Amino acid sequence: MKKGLVYGVISAFLALSMYSCERDDICAEAIATTPKLVIEFFDANNPERNKNVNSLLVREIEKDSTLGFTSTSTIAIPLKTNAIETRYIFNINSQSESGGLIDTLNFSYATVETYLNRACGYKVDFIDFRARKETDDINWIKDIQVRETTIDNEFETHLYLFY
Amino acid sequence: MNLKLTYTFFISCTILYFGMQSYAQESSTDDYVQVSDSIFFKDKYGLNIGLDLSRIGQSFLDSDYQGLEISADYRYSENLYIAGELGNETSTYNEENIINKTDGSYIKLGVNYNVYDNWIGMQNLIYIGVRYGFANYSQNLQSYRIYTTDDYFPSDIREVDASFSNLTASWIELQAGLRVNIFGNFYLGAHVQLKNMISVSEINNFDNLYVPGFRRTFDNSNIGAGWGYSISYLIPIYSKTKTQAVDN
Numbered sequence: 001m002k003k004g005l006v007y008g009v010i011s012a013f014l015a016l017s018m019y020s021c022e023r024d025d026i027c028a029e030a031i032a033t034t035p036k037l038v039i040e041f042f043d044a045n046n047p048e049r050n051k052n053v054n055s056l057l058v059r060e061i062e063k064d065s066t067l068g069f070t071s072t073s074t075i076a077i078p079l080k081t082n083a084i085e086t087r088y089i090f091n092i093n094s095q096s097e098s099g100g101l102i103d104t105l106n107f108s109y110a111t112v113e114t115y116l117n118r119a120c121g122y123k124v125d126f127i128d129f130r131a132r133k134e135t136d137d138i139n140w141i142k143d144i145q146v147r148e149t150t151i152d153n154e155f156e157t158h159l160y161l162f163y
Numbered sequence: 164m165n166l167k168l169t170y171t172f173f174i175s176c177t178i179l180y181f182g183m184q185s186y187a188q189e190s191s192t193d194d195y196v197q198v199s200d201s202i203f204f205k206d207k208y209g210l211n212i213g214l215d216l217s218r219i220g221q222s223f224l225d226s227d228y229q230g231l232e233i234s235a236d237y238r239y240s241e242n243l244y245i246a247g248e249l250g251n252e253t254s255t256y257n258e259e260n261i262i263n264k265t266d267g268s269y270i271k272l273g274v275n276y277n278v279y280d281n282w283i284g285m286q287n288l289i290y291i292g293v294r295y296g297f298a299n300y301s302q303n304l305q306s307y308r309i310y311t312t313d314d315y316f317p318s319d320i321r322e323v324d325a326s327f328s329n330l331t332a333s334w335i336e337l338q339a340g341l342r343v344n345i346f347g348n349f350y351l352g353a354h355v356q357l358k359n360m361i362s363v364s365e366i367n368n369f370d371n372l373y374v375p376g377f378r379r380t381f382d383n384s385n386i387g388a389g390w391g392y393s394i395s396y397l398i399p400i401y402s403k404t405k406t407q408a409v410d411n
Contacts, residue, residue, distance in 0.1 A: 025258060033310040060315070067315065081309045082319045113309070113321075115368045117382045120310045121260025124319075 027120035034123045035154045036076035037107065044142040044162040050074075051163065055095040061087040061104065068094075076154055081124040084108060092140050092163070101140040107131050109151070126151040131159055204284045205402035208238045213352065213395030218250070227255040230375075234393060242277040246292060252375040260308045261372070267300020269376025271336060285344065286397075288352075292338040296358065298375045301328035302366070325369075332363040332374045334387070348397040353390070360385040 027033070043051040050073035058077055059066040069075045080086045085108040093100035109126040116123055129149045133141060145160040215232035222229050232250030239245050248271040255264045273294035281287055303326050309319040340354025360380070363371050373379050378389045 027260070027310060033312055036313070063315075065315070078311060078313055078315050080316055080319075081311065113368070115370060116310065118256065118258070118261055118370070118372050121307045122309055122321075124309050 025119050027116075031116055031120050032123070032153060033116065033120055034078075034081060035125065035151050036078050037126075037129075037151060037159065038074065038076045038154055038157045039159045039161050040157040041073045041075075042160055042162045047162060054093055055100070057091040057094040059089045059091070061089055066091075074157065079107060079109065079126060079151070081111060084110060087134070090141065103139045103141040104134040105131060105141075105144065106134050129158065201406050202283055203404050203406050206241075206405045207286060207348075207397060207399045208401050208403060209397050209399040211236050211238075211244075211350065211395050211397045213350075213393040215248075215250070215391050215393045217390065217392045218252070227257055229253040232391070232393075234395070236275060239274075244275040244277070244290070244292075245273075246275045246294070247272045248294070248376075250376055252373075254373045254375075254379075256372045256379075260310055262305040262307070263372050264303045264305060265300055265371075265373040265375065266303070267298055267330070267375040269296060269298035269300075269374075271296040271376060273336070275338070279341075286350075287344055288340075288342040290338075290340055290342070290354075292340070292354075294336040294338065296332075296334045296336050296376050298332045298377060300330050300332075300375050301326060302330060302369070302371065302373075303327075304369060327366050327369065330364040330366070330371065332360065332371065332377060334358045334360045334374075334377055334385075340391075342395070348399065350395045350397065352393045352395060356387075356389040356391070358387045358389070360387065 041051050041053050043049045052071050052073050053069055053075070054071070056069045056075070057066040058069070058075070060080075067075075067077060077088065085106060087104060087106050090103050090105060091100050107129065108131075109129045112125045112127055113122045114125060115121075127150050129146060129151055131144050131146050133144065141161060141163050143162040145162070146158070147160055148156050148158040151158050213234040215230075215234065218230035218232050222231075230250065230252040232248055234246070234248040236244040236246035249269075251268045253264065253266045256262070271294040273292055275288070275290040275292035277288045277290045279287060279289035304323055306320055306322045306324075309321070311319075336356050336358040338354050338356050340352055342350050342352035345351050358377055360374075360377065363374065363380075370382070371380055374387075377387045380387065
């Protein structure tokens, strides 16, 4: 009876220690972390229809590196988590000889930090999201429309852009 | 009447004296007395005070850890020991996205049950035990990084230095271990621990990454694990004479 007790305890320890040794020090991809701003492009002449962008280069105003998108009507770009606004220069048809057309958009928001877990740390969600064009004259963007004022995931489209 | 009592006392003492003498002649050592086909030996009962060596070792080897634990158990009956541990731990979780320091003390109380049948005169243990553990501690979240899935913007690291004090936790712990008499009244012991958190303080927008005594927590379960190696000293308080039949 005593032997059985010892074996029982030992096997319980082994089983449970394996269960508890599951790795949780690497941030899993399935965890929703800081979301990007999701923008969907529409045809200004036919606002019901998506319109793919052609060689669109997006660059934060203070940075040299660009994010490139082509043949897609939906893009996702990061917002600064340590500021309350991010300004992006949108350069469409950047591969053309003229260098394409440029517009600057200003995104403003408040940030909310949320604890995720020990591996991922914290994420930032954006609330009171607003977007505006920095110049009144129309280069290529005809209109923008904020769809979600709270950015807490990447499944929804937060901004519509008509051109 | 008084005279009669005096005689009785005197005669009794004489008999006892000679009895003791013959007893002394037969015993070659202090602990063993062989009379006919049985062995009598003294089973020590007392307080066993121990020092955890694994925590001292880890304190030297691991710059993110400082810990000390003393343990004590009292032999209540032949196989049952009332046992407890008292300790203090400081542990720093220093990873890519979070740097957090936990500091606090703990106490564990419970019993150990010996399942090992010793050879005559030996005092070794193979035991299983249960404990109720309680910890009082504080956490200091030194810095954290905002997790992003791309690196277009440089890392946003927040040096917050936020303190969360007066945190408490309690848990039930299962132990299994052994303790071997090395010499005199000194013993070496090793045991493993498995625990289940009962209650732990909630922290707003953060978590308990480490609980002193419980050790590290897991995000999705209440289970914890641990171990210990210890050296201990038995302070004998009294002995019980145990009789065991001899086969030959």
